[in-house]
Amino acid sequence: MNHQVRSPLRIAVLSLAFAVVTCGRGWTSDEPVLVFAAASTSDALAEIAKAYTAETKVEVTLSFAASSTLAKQIENGAPADLILSADEQWMDDLDQHHALRAGSRANLLANHLVLVAPKGKAPSPAIQVASGFDIAKAWNGRLAIADPSHVPAGIYAQAAFTELGWWDAVKDRLAPTLDVRAALRLVETGETGLGVVYATDAKTSDRIEVVALLPDDARQPIRYPVALTMNAKPRAQAFLDYLRDERASAIFTRLGFEMAPLVAPATTPAAKAPPPRANTPADPRAAH
């Protein structure tokens, strides 16, 4: 009987040994800076983090999701050092939960929304961005959109559509996604004929085309605030500074982001007065 027991045991021991050996690569001695960032910033931040690590030898770990998801995770105790959110409301929410380091918050980026379609399949006749336009007839199927119940890109899109008087026509034809990149993906693969994403998302893909630019909402311009969390490691401050200096902004602007107009950092929700439409720098439309 003995030999019968031994061979399954041997298999088990070997597989355990394999697992232990492969484990080693997962451990790191000094902990990297953990950055939670809006999905739309993924390409830019990946590039910036790479440059930063090359320069300083400090590792940066990036976790991308919808800003709402990230905010919830931080409120539930996720050990992030720094958050780059795609809207100010979720940042205010974090602030109210006392999850942010006081005085560290500032608006970093600005962005715009566009309507996209799979390449070569733009709706025809072309979509007119005007309140009289019958958007319902402009395309078949569903509209890919970041879930407007919580994801910033979707919230912004709903505001823009409402402003145009289009919301009622589209609200029953949504394909809501967990973050804005997933909405882009649905259009890329042709699963939906139309989608609404940030101008910067559209720039990352050559399988889609921009069919219309949505107007900015004067009351709620698209801003990306950044801040340290309450439990941020000391070394996170240096990366925050890096994000705000010209090496990072060169990468952000190359990928289509605008740097947020400089205003006094809003540290409390009360400080967020309804901003008059800040002078928009370069017209993003020129890029397309």
Next chain:
Amino acid sequence: MLLTDEEWTVVALSARVALVSLVAMAVPGIALGWVLARRSFPGKIVVDTAVHLPLVLPPVVTGYLLLLLLGHGSAFGRWLEALGLGIAFTWRGAAVAAAVMAFPLLVRSVRLAIELVDPRLEDAVRTLGAGPLRTFATVTLPLAAPGVLAGLVVSFARGLGEFGATMTLAGNIPGQSRTLPVAIYAYSQTAHGEAEVMRLLLISLTVSILALLASELLTRRMRARSAR
């Protein structure tokens, strides 16, 4: 197979998470399997139900309950955090999720394997003076070994594949909770992620098939032995 550093981190993390969860659940799983196979006591059905609950609950629900229990919002979770053993949104959380989800599978196979062991053999050893622990270690466990190992293999594979509870309890943080399935889902949601998805998918498929084959072989051996 050539993997990028990022993908290698994913694979290594998955192995670590599944291994830690396996080590953590092995002893309680085997003990509980034995209890359910050999003992009857009032409230057994309650224990049985509680153990099997993660098998039928939506994994998101399990993950959310674990988050309520072990997260920032609970006193216990904050106490663990103060000790530097925070669960929520760390690799420990991923391991907890994997262990809780795989536990019923382990208990089931251990229980089945032990039920197949002839109790008369145990009685015989006991009449020769062996205590319950010695009986278990020298007769029950060796005879049930293939089934127990099959259970361990399957629960290791289940741990590798855990998704819903992991996402809810631990998020999608590279090096912490971005395990194989979480990474595959994330890549499938991003532009230009096809190649990554395919490579990780192949790894996942290979490991799962190997695990099933191993457990099937072990179970056959178990049956053949009990038929003798």
